[in-house]
Amino acid sequence: MTRDEEIGLIAELLGLDAENSKFLDENVTRSPIERYSCPDRFADEMKGLFRSKPVAAAQSFELAENNAFLSRLVSGLPVLLTRDADGLAHAxxxxxxxxxxxxVRDEAGCKKRFSCPYHAWTWSNQGELIAVSQESQGFPDLDRSQHSLKELPVYEAYGFVWVIADSSCSDTGEIKKSLAPLSEDLNWLGLADHRIAVEETFEIAANWKTLIEGGIEAYHFRVAHRKTIGPYFPDNLSTYQMLGDNMRSVLPRITLFELRDQPRKTWNIREHANIIYSIFPGTQLLVQQDHVVWVHLEPLAVDRTRVRLATLVPNSAPQTEEMQKHWMRNQAITTTTLEEDFELGEEIQQGFASGANEYLTFGRFEGALHRFNQVLENAMKVPEDA
Ligand code: FES
Ligand SMILES: [Fe+2]
Structure with a gap:
C-alpha cells in the first residue's frame, strides 16, 4: 500500500462517517445456495480454483533451513515442500x-533424501529417483528419469512459498502474474521478515465461501460480535478495493475518528483499522497493528473446511516469554472472534438443506461478497447467475 493510498483510505472512511453514509455498491444481489451445498459444484471449484491458482502453502520460515521439508495437504492434494542444499524451494x-x-509421513523435518515406507525407493530433495531396491532383478529396464517425483510450480516471495497444486502446470510465471496486483501491498506488509509465533487448526462444518464472506463485511460486527470486538468498531462501516482477483477490505475501528483532528502526516491505518487481504481463492491475511494473522482455508468437502490460523510476527520483535504471551493473547482474541463466525457458518450450512432459501441476499453494503463471487464465477468460466 502506498502512503497516498493509506491516506486516501482513511480520508474515504472519515468522509463516509461524516456523511453518515456507507460504502455502497450499485445493486442488491443474490447467490444461489447450490453454490454452497452441491458436491459437484465443490469438485468444480477445487479443480477450477484451488488447483489452478497459487496457494500460500507455507510461510518461508517454516521451511527456513537448507534441506528442510514439510508435508501437508494443499488444495486437497498431498504435497511435499523441500528446500534443497542450495536454498531453493521445491514442491x-x-x-x-x-x-x-x-x-513422506512426517509433517516437518530436515532430510536430503526421502525413502518410501513401502519398498524403499528413494528420492533426493530435488525430486530425482536415486535408489531402487533390488533394481537390476526387479526393474531391469527402469528409466529413473521418468520416475522423478511429480513437481508442482513453486515460487517463493513475500514471505510465503506459493504453489499451484497441478502437476500438469509447469509455469511458475503464472504464480508471479497472479500475485503481481498484490505485490505493492505484500511488500508493504514485509512478511518475508516475519515468523509464526502461534498457530491453530480448526475443522468447520461449513462451505469455504461462507467463511470468506463472513470476513469481508462489517454489517454483522455490532450484532454477531457484540460480546467480543463489536464495541470497538463503528456500525457497518467498511470499504474494499480489488487488487486483480484479490480483495483488500478495510474495517475501521472507532479510534479512526480521532484522526480527524490530527495532521495527515501522522495518520497510520494499521493503528486504527483492520485490513483484510483476501488472496483469491482461499487465503486471508488479517492485518493488525503489530502482527498479521494468516488464515489458510483448506476445503475438505462442500460442507467442511479446515482453517489454519497462524499469527505472523516481525522477526525484529523480542523473542521473550513476555512477548510470546502477548502474541498468544492476540491469537486468542482472534480465535474467540472467529469462533463466533464459525458457529454462524455451521448453522448456515445446516440451514441450506432446509429449503428455506433458494438464494442468499447481499445488500448494497455487502457488495464485497458479490464481487468475490463474481471473480469466482469468472475464474471458473461458467455463466454468472448471481
Ligand atoms: S510404493 Fe513406494 S517404494 Fe513401493
Ligand atoms: Fe465476523
Missing amino acids: FLNVCRHRGAKL
Missing part, C-alpha cells in the same frame, strides 16, 4: 512413483 506431489504410497 512435489507427496506420492511414491512406484505403487503410490505416501512418500
Whole structure:
C-alpha cells in the first residue's frame, strides 16, 4: 500500500462517517445456495480454483533451513515442500512413483533424501529417483528419469512459498502474474521478515465461501460480535478495493475518528483499522497493528473446511516469554472472534438443506461478497447467475 493510498483510505472512511453514509455498491444481489451445498459444484471449484491458482502453502520460515521439508495437504492434494542444499524451494506431489504410497509421513523435518515406507525407493530433495531396491532383478529396464517425483510450480516471495497444486502446470510465471496486483501491498506488509509465533487448526462444518464472506463485511460486527470486538468498531462501516482477483477490505475501528483532528502526516491505518487481504481463492491475511494473522482455508468437502490460523510476527520483535504471551493473547482474541463466525457458518450450512432459501441476499453494503463471487464465477468460466 502506498502512503497516498493509506491516506486516501482513511480520508474515504472519515468522509463516509461524516456523511453518515456507507460504502455502497450499485445493486442488491443474490447467490444461489447450490453454490454452497452441491458436491459437484465443490469438485468444480477445487479443480477450477484451488488447483489452478497459487496457494500460500507455507510461510518461508517454516521451511527456513537448507534441506528442510514439510508435508501437508494443499488444495486437497498431498504435497511435499523441500528446500534443497542450495536454498531453493521445491514442491512435489507427496506420492511414491512406484505403487503410490505416501512418500513422506512426517509433517516437518530436515532430510536430503526421502525413502518410501513401502519398498524403499528413494528420492533426493530435488525430486530425482536415486535408489531402487533390488533394481537390476526387479526393474531391469527402469528409466529413473521418468520416475522423478511429480513437481508442482513453486515460487517463493513475500514471505510465503506459493504453489499451484497441478502437476500438469509447469509455469511458475503464472504464480508471479497472479500475485503481481498484490505485490505493492505484500511488500508493504514485509512478511518475508516475519515468523509464526502461534498457530491453530480448526475443522468447520461449513462451505469455504461462507467463511470468506463472513470476513469481508462489517454489517454483522455490532450484532454477531457484540460480546467480543463489536464495541470497538463503528456500525457497518467498511470499504474494499480489488487488487486483480484479490480483495483488500478495510474495517475501521472507532479510534479512526480521532484522526480527524490530527495532521495527515501522522495518520497510520494499521493503528486504527483492520485490513483484510483476501488472496483469491482461499487465503486471508488479517492485518493488525503489530502482527498479521494468516488464515489458510483448506476445503475438505462442500460442507467442511479446515482453517489454519497462524499469527505472523516481525522477526525484529523480542523473542521473550513476555512477548510470546502477548502474541498468544492476540491469537486468542482472534480465535474467540472467529469462533463466533464459525458457529454462524455451521448453522448456515445446516440451514441450506432446509429449503428455506433458494438464494442468499447481499445488500448494497455487502457488495464485497458479490464481487468475490463474481471473480469466482469468472475464474471458473461458467455463466454468472448471481
Ligand atoms: S510404493 Fe513406494 S517404494 Fe513401493
Ligand atoms: Fe465476523
